[in-house]
Amino acid sequence: MKVYLVSLGAGILVGIIYALMQVRSPAPPAVALIGLLGMLIGEQVVPPIKRMMAGEPVTTAWFRTECVPKITGTPPPATLVARRDAPDDKAPESDRPAH
Template identity: 70%
Template sequence: MKVYLLSLGAGLLVGVIYALLQVRSPAPPAIALLGLLGMLVGEQMVPLAKRAWAGEPVTLAWLHSECTPKITGVAMPQAPAAPAPKES
């Protein structure tokens, strides 16, 4: 239930921002897509900030493996799991 309330609150906030910018909702496709891209990138700023705050390195490899799949929706290939040892 909490997720639904958060989603509703985010939608209300976006509606207010659209009204302040005098953009009709639903927004024209280009504006809507840029807004969605901003949301996806903004989501990744929290883990990035947490990692930096904890003193952990923020490397391009980490950004590529952790953030890129969440922004693009494309799962990164995983190494195959090692086979389980055979029992005798």
């Protein structure tokens, strides 16, 4: 919530500065928001390409944990993060490598 308030405050401050300088916003709000969405999506095009070039698979689960949270601003699903961050001896039985 704090991030949203800081973002709103920064936007209001820039709006005040624009008004004092008698400058119009460079883009209508809807156009600016669509542009920001495009930037977020564009940022997430590079990681899958890098992963494919390294010969690693791009799975739906990987995309959901690595890319979707960065686009939507929501945290990744806890179960997937817990599995990814768990050391081998703490990982669930299904995720442990066979010896």
